[in-house]
Amino acid sequence: MSLLGMFWNQTVCLLQHFRGRKNRCYSLAVRAVRRAFVYASKARKAKRRSMRQLWIQRVAAASREQHMKYPALIHNLLKCSVALNRRVLCDLSITEPRSFQSLTALAHARRTEGLRAALGDGAEPPGVFSRITQLQ
Amino acid sequence: MTLSLRNILLRAAGARLSLNTEKRCVVPALKRFQSSSSIIYPASFLCCPSYVPQTSLSRPPWPELPAFDAEEEERRHRAVVQKVNGLIEEGAYGRLFAVVHFASRQWKVTDEDLILIENHIDAACGDRIRMEKVLLVGGSDFTLVGKPLLSRDLVQVHATVIEKTESWPMVHMRFWKRHRFQKKRIIIQPQTVLRINTIEVSPKLF
Numbered sequence: 001m002s003l004l005g006m007f008w009n010q011t012v013c014l015l016q017h018f019r020g021r022k023n024r025c026y027s028l029a030v031r032a033v034r035r036a037f038v039y040a041s042k043a044r045k046a047k048r049r050s051m052r053q054l055w056i057q058r059v060a061a062a063s064r065e066q067h068m069k070y071p072a073l074i075h076n077l078l079k080c081s082v083a084l085n086r087r088v089l090c091d092l093s094i095t096e097p098r099s100f101q102s103l104t105a106l107a108h109a110r111r112t113e114g115l116r117a118a119l120g121d122g123a124e125p126p127g128v129f130s131r132i133t134q135l136q
Numbered sequence: 137m138t139l140s141l142r143n144i145l146l147r148a149a150g151a152r153l154s155l156n157t158e159k160r161c162v163v164p165a166l167k168r169f170q171s172s173s174s175i176i177y178p179a180s181f182l183c184c185p186s187y188v189p190q191t192s193l194s195r196p197p198w199p200e201l202p203a204f205d206a207e208e209e210e211r212r213h214r215a216v217v218q219k220v221n222g223l224i225e226e227g228a229y230g231r232l233f234a235v236v237h238f239a240s241r242q243w244k245v246t247d248e249d250l251i252l253i254e255n256h257i258d259a260a261c262g263d264r265i266r267m268e269k270v271l272l273v274g275g276s277d278f279t280l281v282g283k284p285l286l287s288r289d290l291v292q293v294h295a296t297v298i299e300k301t302e303s304w305p306m307v308h309m310r311f312w313k314r315h316r317f318q319k320k321r322i323i324i325q326p327q328t329v330l331r332i333n334t335i336e337v338s339p340k341l342f
Contacts, residue, residue, distance in 0.1 A: 040307065080283060083237075083284035085242050098276075099274045
């Protein structure tokens with residue numbers, strides 16, 4: 001078996017759709033196939049990143065429909081120890097809107113609870129001169 | 137035993153609000169926004185004497201929270217729990233979906249679903265598997281959210297191993313131009329195909 005024959009036998013299914021002489025001439029084809037492999041390897045890593053970005057965008061959009069922001073939703077779900085990841089939250093927001101609404105309601109309730117706990121009775125600490133306008 | 141409130145949609149807020157606040161000798165901030173009769177206001181202000189003109193400092197920067205009644209919240213939570221209990225006892229649900237943690241990934245799964253898992257599982261083809269880490273179960277009328285997992289007695293998700301194959305040969309290539317650096321490796325991942333048979337919720341919630 002010649003090296004040339006081996007090359008064409010193995011790669012003809014990959015480079016048939018390439019443009020120009022890259023699909024016919026050996027030297028150009030070798031370089032094109034190498035670049036294709038390298039691009040595919042890099043893209044497999046980048047795909048994971050872009051998928052996560054997409055999920056985050058979708059969850060943010062869905063939570064804004066429910067009058068809630070994405071960071072608040074994620075942080076409060078974490079505080080409620082609900083361990084759903086972004087991919088599943090994205091799927092729920094698309095296919096199970098009621099469940100997603102209930103999750104946003106849960107996060108919202110936890111958030112108000114946290115705010116209420118932080119405010120206490122609404123008094124300011126002693127010795128603080130407040131800048132809030134007062135009518136006397 | 138009825139279902140503890142942790143596994144229901146809205147969180148029971150009553151227990152957390154019994155905080156120990158220190159005694160403060162200062163008048164609460166909201167009380168300072170009271171008007172006095174010595175200041176002359178335009179006619180529109182006379183109808184509501186506690187009016188403060190809106191500026192960036194006229195109210196505190198945190199939002200005004202609605203009034204909170206612990207008993208009412210408790211009553212609402214109990215009503216929701218009762219309703220969901222009733223639906224589950226009657227079996228008044230159709231197709232259930234579940235979010236299952238399996239093979240370090242989370243899958244949103246229903247009956248008759250096929251799942252492709254990119255690794256090897258220690259089970260022969262045709263074996264019945266029970267997935268125990270269930271994070272969420274829902275139907276058309278209710279959802280049960282686990283914190284973080286639902287109990288084993290509550291939900292049962294059964295699956296069968298259908299196929300154990302390998303993936304197509306993926307080429308992992310690294311190349312730096314003008315450095316005579318080139319590496320090529322062929323990766324073949326083992327794969328398993330599972331079919332989800334049933335998702336069951338037990339008739340009495342604990």
